Amino acid sequence: MTSPAMTISSTVRRAADPSPILAAEELPPTQHFIGGQFTGGTGSETQSLVDPGSEETICEVPQGTAEDVDAAVLAAVEAKEAWGRTLPKQRAEILLAIADRLAENADLLARLEARNTGKPLMVAEDDITNSIDTFRFMAGAARATTSIAAGEYAQDHLSVIIREPLGVVGVVTPWNYPLLMAAWKIAPILAAGNTIVLKPSEQTPLTTLKFAELTRDLLPAGVFNVVTGLGPIVGARLAEHPKVDMIALTGSVNSGRAVARAASETVKRVHLELGGKAPVVIFDDADLAAAAESLRAAGYWNSGQECGAGCRVLVHESVAEKFTGLLVEQVGSLVVGESTAGADVELGPMISKAHYERVLGHLERAQADGAKAAVGGGAMEGPGYFIAPTVLVDVPEGAACSLEEIFGPVVTVETFTTEEEALTRANEVPYGLAASVWTLNAQRSHDVASRLDAGTVWVNSHLVLANEMPWAGFKSSGYGRDLSAYSLDDYSRTKHVMHNKAR
Numbered sequence: 001m002t003s004p005a006m007t008i009s010s011t012v013r014r015a016a017d018p019s020p021i022l023a024a025e026e027l028p029p030t031q032h033f034i035g036g037q038f039t040g041g042t043g044s045e046t047q048s049l050v051d052p053g054s055e056e057t058i059c060e061v062p063q064g065t066a067e068d069v070d071a072a073v074l075a076a077v078e079a080k081e082a083w084g085r086t087l088p089k090q091r092a093e094i095l096l097a098i099a100d101r102l103a104e105n106a107d108l109l110a111r112l113e114a115r116n117t118g119k120p121l122m123v124a125e126d127d128i129t130n131s132i133d134t135f136r137f138m139a140g141a142a143r144a145t146t147s148i149a150a151g152e153y154a155q156d157h158l159s160v161i162i163r164e165p166l167g168v169v170g171v172v173t174p175w176n177y178p179l180l181m182a183a184w185k186i187a188p189i190l191a192a193g194n195t196i197v198l199k200p201s202e203q204t205p206l207t208t209l210k211f212a213e214l215t216r217d218l219l220p221a222g223v224f225n226v227v228t229g230l231g232p233i234v235g236a237r238l239a240e241h242p243k244v245d246m247i248a249l250t251g252s253v254n255s256g257r258a259v260a261r262a263a264s265e266t267v268k269r270v271h272l273e274l275g276g277k278a279p280v281v282i283f284d285d286a287d288l289a290a291a292a293e294s295l296r297a298a299g300y301w302n303s304g305q306e307c308g309a310g311c312r313v314l315v316h317e318s319v320a321e322k323f324t325g326l327l328v329e330q331v332g333s334l335v336v337g338e339s340t341a342g343a344d345v346e347l348g349p350m351i352s353k354a355h356y357e358r359v360l361g362h363l364e365r366a367q368a369d370g371a372k373a374a375v376g377g378g379a380m381e382g383p384g385y386f387i388a389p390t391v392l393v394d395v396p397e398g399a400a401c402s403l404e405e406i407f408g409p410v411v412t413v414e415t416f417t418t419e420e421e422a423l424t425r426a427n428e429v430p431y432g433l434a435a436s437v438w439t440l441n442a443q444r445s446h447d448v449a450s451r452l453d454a455g456t457v458w459v460n461s462h463l464v465l466a467n468e469m470p471w472a473g474f475k476s477s478g479y480g481r482d483l484s485a486y487s488l489d490d491y492s493r494t495k496h497v498m499h500n501k502a503r
């Protein structure tokens, strides 16, 4: 736990009406979903789900076994041929029907997500809106795929490229955006003609189970299956299963390594969306007020439990003091509270007690390393796993807080002198998911953006996403693209068929 010096007395906005955001009958069936049916599975262990804002237990969910995974994979194998043969138009119509069904239930899904994760309603609503649009985009993209033109590339031989589904794709999702990260996988994987076995995070399976319940009459049995449970049991079995053709994981680097190791035995494809530590490079000619305002959201959205969060500021020394003042002002006015405490609540709790203690451990270590909290710096009052939005300054070069993923409401501010130094330091993190550059000089912004080692680089912005554009990391942030038409490529295989037409 945090030392007394790190604890600040800031209060958490509590809901005026203490009744839960969700009625018990609005919960999904708390069972696995296999072959179109909810089932208790073969195990006897359960996992308690806890509302991180109130620390109340919500319900129990089964911890799946390897046998449950095998049953789900069998269902997905049995469904794959018929689903793979459907026309893009048919799959697109089903994806659009799923989008409509999610839209009809958007309020319920947002409240369910808020209840399970503790996130503010405005964040949960944004998750659901984007999940719906992911299905709509993939419905269109499935019907507009592009490829190398068919033609004669060798004498008298006509070449044709055929895009085929992979078969069964195993999916493992994290807790930070439970339905949104599931949608980023489900929509392109189904659009490309594959069937799915999905393991949600053991902490946040509720919206994924609700998705199964809501779309049960729209998808043929076995096309979409869910097995709840722990990563090293359910996720590991999916990764090693000989009948799973690809494993796609969004999660931490350690889980990515474990999945890639397990997948290597069957040489299955691996798709990894892992952690991040996005640098924010601010030059002396930048619009400092705009940068500070943008980081209010980009550094603290979802309480900083965001892989693309702008959490590692590198600001030119000549404007550092002014920028830090503006940022501290923005961060000091963030509204922290329970998800039901008002539409203006911007920050919720950490997802779990373990993660809360992990983030507090990072803050303690940062202080021991010499960093100072210009605002925030520690735990807020309970119940709930709330941590004050924090800006760390006087960060010694190489300090862990500026290099490791904290995954909480913590932004570090460091200074640089030259552009070369800024680039070297921005690229020294092991991750390569996202970065931003702030300058009004167009030549500099183009050049610096091209030299930043990250899959997404924003210029004078941060954390703005579009379903049409890819989201994919470099270096330890993994490989494989989410979103965009590129994800359809990742979830397909291309076959070259060559016809001898000599006569």
Ligand code: NAD
Pocket: 172, 173, 174, 175, 176, 177, 181, 199, 200, 201, 202, 229, 230, 231, 232, 234, 235, 236, 239, 249, 250, 251, 252, 253, 254, 255, 256, 258, 259, 273, 274, 275, 276, 306, 307, 405, 407, 433, 471, 473, 477
């Ligand atoms: P986590 O790695 O602890 O868990 C992610 C999932 O992996 C969970 O479902 C978990 O049960 C499973 N898992 C754990 N060990 C496994 C194993 N040995 N085999 C198979 N599955 C296993 O991550 P988390 O704490 O849920 O999520 C936070 C992490 O996710 C952060 O590092 C964050 O940056 C990353 N993330 C990345 C993106 C992205 O797009 N790159 C998006 C969201 C989150």
